[in-house]
Amino acid sequence: QSALTQEASVSGTVGQKVTLSCTGDSNNIGSYAVGWYQQISHGAPKTVMFGNSLPSGIPDRFSGSKSGTTASLTISGLQPEDEADYYCSTWDYSISARVFGGGTKLTVL
Amino acid sequence: QVQLQESGPGLVKPSQTLSLTCTVSGGSISSGSDYWSWIRQPAGKGLEWIGRINTFWSTNYNPSLKSRVAISIDTSKNQFFLKLNSVTAADTAVYYCARDSVVDGYLFFDSWGQGALVTVSS
Numbered sequence: 001q002s003a004l005t006q007e008a009s010v011s012g013t014v015g016q017k018v019t020l021s022c023t024g025d026s027n028n029i030g031s032y033a034v035g036w037y038q039q040i041s042h043g044a045p046k047t048v049m050f051g052n053s054l055p056s057g058i059p060d061r062f063s064g065s066k067s068g069t070t071a072s073l074t075i076s077g078l079q080p081e082d083e084a085d086y087y088c089s090t091w092d093y094s095i096s097a098r099v100f101g102g103g104t105k106l107t108v109l
Numbered sequence: 110q111v112q113l114q115e116s117g118p119g120l121v122k123p124s125q126t127l128s129l130t131c132t133v134s135g136g137s138i139s140s141g142s143d144y145w146s147w148i149r150q151p152a153g154k155g156l157e158w159i160g161r162i163n164t165f166w167s168t169n170y171n172p173s174l175k176s177r178v179a180i181s182i183d184t185s186k187n188q189f190f191l192k193l194n195s196v197t198a199a200d201t202a203v204y205y206c207a208r209d210s211v212v213d214g215y216l217f218f219d220s221w222g223q224g225a226l227v228t229v230s231s
Binding site: 035039044045046047089095097098100101 | 146150155156157158161169170171172203205207209212213214215216217218219220221222223224
């Protein structure tokens with residue numbers, strides 16, 4: 001069982017806005033920023049969000065936020081190429097280890 | 110942009126030791142603020158963090174794997190290494206190496222290797 005909880009699946013149509021969530025506790029998300037990682041067709045993960053900052057080359061339709069112990073990744077103007085698995089990750093100081101969410105499968109209808 | 114590449118045997122026998130190398134190019138592994146991590150993913154499952162090391166040999170490990178894992182680093186070769194002993198079929202996975210870099214005061218994975226499939230089987 002993952003330390004961080006994500007929706008198993010989310011779907012949206014092209015152009016729609018979708019939000020993926022990642023819920024933890026005070027030991028992890030409540031204390032540290034959350035990274036978001038995109039994995040297309042089980043290829044190598046790609047970083048799409050550093051907390052609420054965009055990595056170079058990532059479209060600005062991606063945005064990140066956090067409130068308390070829940071982080072969110074929002075994609076505004078969903079595109080077919082956004083269909084992928086998305087994982088959140090942060091540090092957990094209670095176990096001095098990185099933790100991942102179980103991943104959300106995003107389907108673009 | 111730093112690039113990472115995993116290498117090592119694709120097949121390991123049960124009870125033996127899995128050994129992988131991550132070679133870093135396009136940047137120095139000796140950056141004091143970076144950590145270098147190993148992550149794995151069994152087929153059809155999610156990502157699991159194995160552990161990390163920095164240039165000062167400071168390490169952290171996943172508590173569930175800590176008794177079987179050792180991560181080391183060779184700054185002269187710009188490489189870091191994973192050893193996982195007493196492997197079973199449950200250790201069959203794609204193994205990724207990644208750089209954990211400081212952004213806005215926090216550490217994030219910002220560069221990933223392509224992954225190496227390791228199968229544990231006799």
